[in-house]
Amino acid sequence: MTISQHCRSLLITGVDTAVGKTRITRALWSYARRYRPQERWGIFKPLQSGTAVEIGDGDYYCQTLPLEQTAAEVCPLSFAAPLAPPIAAELEQRPIDLGPVWQTYRQLQERFDYLLVEGIGGLGSPITWEWTVADLAAAWKLPIVLVATVRLGAIAQIVANIALARQSKLEIRGLILNCVTLCSDTDIAQWTPSEFLSRFTQVPVLGVLPWGQHSNEQLAQMIAEWPLELLWR
Template structure:
């Protein structure tokens, strides 16, 4: 896979964290390869810790761009959006795909987020057929969220390659299994669970992020 779209079941499920983990892994073990990161933002521009971190620490063969999507209060018509913003985004993505070895796209909010009065983010990801990873925060109700998101993905032909669970707080393995049973998730969705991210106290600690990367089936993603 040359491009990977990262989305979550809910806005704060861990998309940025997973993007950082995968990017740092590639920078560490594929240092000779170029990397692009596109961040889709669906609110007023904010202080971007991910962008700042990579601009100060990343190698010269990493390129990061962001794209502002309309928020829920300023949704425009499909024609207006397609004539400018979506065309611009596709051009950015196509350009990075041609220029770089690998591109990570961090989605805004979730697959069910509207970007026009007619389209959801899942519609665009499905049309562009981007290989997609769904990250799930391990919490009460997570199983229902996974099933709903995968059902939406199937409806809109989103190419979901795998699911990654994210512990947003310290949890024992038994508690994780009770909240999001891996076998049941795979049985209900027919999508493989590629790993469980442990709780990460310091998300700026490269060593912690690389340790977390070892919990993911990276061969499935990168080899």
């Protein structure tokens, strides 16, 4: 299997579920539209679960961003239960066939200059009975950016996921910290100190996204000063 050589892909993965991968993906796409309009950017979520309790990511991205994609092209495989995909698929008595997922990925690679691939759950989350997100990233040769929440205990999660990434021989382009609740500067400095994390893990911390509801333009402006060139080297 081969993919287009001109398209650059990046996996936005997390240390856990509900850490803000979708928010970070939306921010990166909005930044690209605002500051790099000459390039074509797409979004891809290989598979998802939990559509019975919340809007699917394909529909969410199409509703919040002016994408040149359908919801099915953003996310070709969905399951209803908010569980790990192999368990959700078993409840529906459906197999997880990654063939059509790979085919959609290849098609998007041909259409776009850059493709933001959002992971499922954390880097160690299972996507089939045999594969984790880390295995998928390794098979597709995807560099990653790791998203973590600002909270007590985050450092241990970050260190563990970076260890998993390195065990899987993944290229880690950076770490992004996301506030899923209101965080003070003191909270950020004590729970997820950027300088300490960068030195301890040898992974650059690109920035901290503050808590709150923000427009696409606001998200783009917030991350405009980050060293995003590290993601596309």
